[in-house]
Amino acid sequence: MLPLTPQAAANRPRILRRALLGALAAAVAAPAAFAHALTYEVQPGDTLSAIALRHGVDLDRLAAANGIANPDLIFAGQLITIAESSPAVPPPGGAVAPPRERLYLVQPGDTLSSIALAHGTTVHAIAEANGIDDRDRIFAGQLLTLPVPDRAPATASWTRPAIEALLRQAAAEYGIWPPLLLGLAWLESGWNQAMVSSAGAVGIMQIMPATAEWGLEYLAPDAVNWRTDPADNIRLGTAIFAHMLWQAGYDVETALAFYYQGWWSIEQYGIFDETEQYVANVLAIAAGFR
Numbered sequence: 098m099l100p101l102t103p104q105a106a107a108n109r110p111r112i113l114r115r116a117l118l119g120a121l122a123a124a125v126a127a128p129a130a131f132a133h134a135l136t137y138e139v140q141p142g143d144t145l146s147a148i149a150l151r152h153g154v155d156l157d158r159l160a161a162a163n164g165i166a167n168p169d170l171i172f173a174g175q176l177i178t179i180a181e182s183s184p185a186v187p188p189p190g191g192a193v194a195p196p197r198e199r200l201y202l203v204q205p206g207d208t209l210s211s212i213a214l215a216h217g218t219t220v221h222a223i224a225e226a227n228g229i230d231d232r233d234r235i236f237a238g239q240l241l242t243l244p245v246p247d248r249a250p251a252t253a254s255w256t257r258p259a260i261e262a263l264l265r266q267a268a269a270e271y272g273i274w275p276p277l278l279l280g281l282a283w284l285e286s287g288w289n290q291a292m293v294s295s296a297g298a299v300g301i302m303q304i305m306p307a308t309a310e311w312g313l314e315y316l317a318p319d320a321v322n323w324r325t326d327p328a329d330n331i332r333l334g335t336a337i338f339a340h341m342l343w344q345a346g347y348d349v350e351t352a353l354a355f356y357y358q359g360w361w362s363i364e365q366y367g368i369f370d371e372t373e374q375y376v377a378n379v380l381a382i383a384a385g386f387r
Contacts, residue, residue: 138200138294143171176286202240203241207237209224209229218244260327263331267331268335271339278335279382280381281338282302285301286303302337304337316340341360349380353380354373
């Protein structure tokens with residue numbers, strides 16, 4: 098997935114920051130589950146304190162619930178779980194359940210139809226969820242509640258061990274260090290096939306449709322159900338990441354930067370600050386799977 102409005106780092110060296118965020122690794126071992134929760138995607142310019150204030154939750158509890166050790170270190174595209182009530186008992190079997198709804202900050206040029214298309218829902222559903230009478234009138238900066246995507250099935254039947262087994266199988270097939278792939282997929286989606294980003298990236302590996310089309314043609318032509326099937330999404334995403342590893346001369350940090358920001362963008366603008374943070378986060382989470 099791509100950052101929304103990243104700031105380029107001029108003349109930044111190729112080697113990325115290697116600071117590991119231990120709290121994120123700890124979060125892998127015991128992710129929080131909530132009875133009533135929203136999943137919010139951090140927008141450029143957001144701070145954790147502003148998010149907490151906006152949703153009427155305690156800053157320290159919000160940070161603790163999301164495994165954030167330093168409240169000043171969040172990044173655009175990061176997913177924040179915002180509890181509306183006390184923690185609930187996790188689903189039976191440790192099932193990975195999709196969020197009930199998501200929040201989206203309207204960007205310049207957005208329309209309800211473009212937002213609905215990107216998130217696999219309908220204009221009617223968004224309008225109903227937000228009490229919008231005139232569907233042609235939304236504005237940049239407006240916060241919308243988005244229903245759970247219709248095109249991606251609930252993955253409650255897929256337990257964490259089942260998803261992990263699929264990821265390890267794909268890692269073995271493509272010659273990738275398993276903890277690295279597990280960490281990458283966890284940061285991208287929390288291993289949630291129902292996740293659709295504000296940019297339109299889909300599933301556990303958060304694959305953009307244009308990237309998927311290319312990957313299906315050249316890398317994994319049998320992974321045709323990548324939008325709905327966790328196995329196909331994982332296999333296609335792993336094939337794409339394996340190609341990026343090869344493209345990066347098997348430099349793991351550079352390959353992760355390619356996956357997040359894109360090779361062309363890095364060639365044109367250098368590595369963004371958000372990309373460096375993303376790479377550090379993936380490595381921190383991967384360390385927890387060793």
